[in-house]
Amino acid sequence: MSKITAAIAGVGGWVPEDVLTNHDLEKMVETNNEWIVTRTGISERRILKVEGAGTSYIAIKAIQDLLSKTKTNVLDIELIICCTTTPDFVFPATANLIAAELGCTNAWGYDLQAACSGFLYGLSTGSQFIETGKYKKVLVVGADKMSSIINYQDRATCIIFGDGGGVALLEPNHEGLGIQDFQLHSDGNGAPYLHMKAGGSRKPASHESIDAREHAVFQEGATVFKFAVTNMSDVTTKLMERNGLTSEDLSWFVPHQANRRIIEAVANRLNVPIEKVIINIQKYGNTTNGTLPLCLWEFEKQFKKGDKVVLSAFGGGFTWGALYMKWAY
């Protein structure tokens, strides 16, 4: 019997309609369009303004897109891994809310927290349930309502992040396509440079924490930038070498969309020409767990069966990693 690999059998995505442009931000903080475009590559991002809607709203829209495109029955879904940094609630898990809303009554699920590397962690862990033969349909969703944890008076962060998400359906493959290899890392020593100060069990919400605007992303941008370039380049190089993959062999490089300069620096170190690099940061900014699946969703039509695709990410934690797959459809 041939070895079972876990392959992406379909993708879905969704971003909110409301657009927040650089020119809008010029009216909110001391910044300008030119600085944002040249330093980050971002022109606009989407903001979820639906009253009472959290990350599950984004995830559900993305999954509905996938289910209708792939003609998948909700009752066939066995597991939902929701990769998010902005869960609807501390508990219960957003995955549970998604399953209930969609009627996935045969599925269980859990939330996965690895900040911007979440979707890579999710694909890697989800693939294990397929490769063992345990399950045939696993949803890995990456979604964030970053606007819920952004201080729109902090120009160092509010220009970067946006809301959105996407999802991949993992199924068994018997042709050797799909996920070939991955390498993941984490280092809690990076926590001081990118985190949210309050709202967790160390510092629950209080009048003081709200007044100090501690329920929002804190980032020491320049430090994170350096770690992102070095670690994404190193882990991707190792993964490619281990799989005998040269930059010429590679069909597509799909990097986390945090900053266009990070993407270009990593691509440069890997010697991957920019034509092979998937970039949509100009439209959506950094959607954290949403960036990688939104890239797959938006460029799906350009991928061909057998294409060699490498994904790479870096995020708060620190977390980072890379994953190599052969596109399966």
Ligand code: UT7
């Ligand atoms: O996805 C998770 C991982 N996150 C990342 O990978 C993000 C990594 N970091 C970055 O993308 C960049 O560091 C930022 C976009 C956050 C900042 O860009 P930078 O080139 O590293 O700028 P900087 O923080 O070193 O600041 C340079 C200057 C400073 O002014 P002075 O001190 O040189 O006078 C800042 O005060 O730019 C100033 N500045 C701004 N100016 C206009 C910072 N933010 C802004 C702004 N508009 N929004």
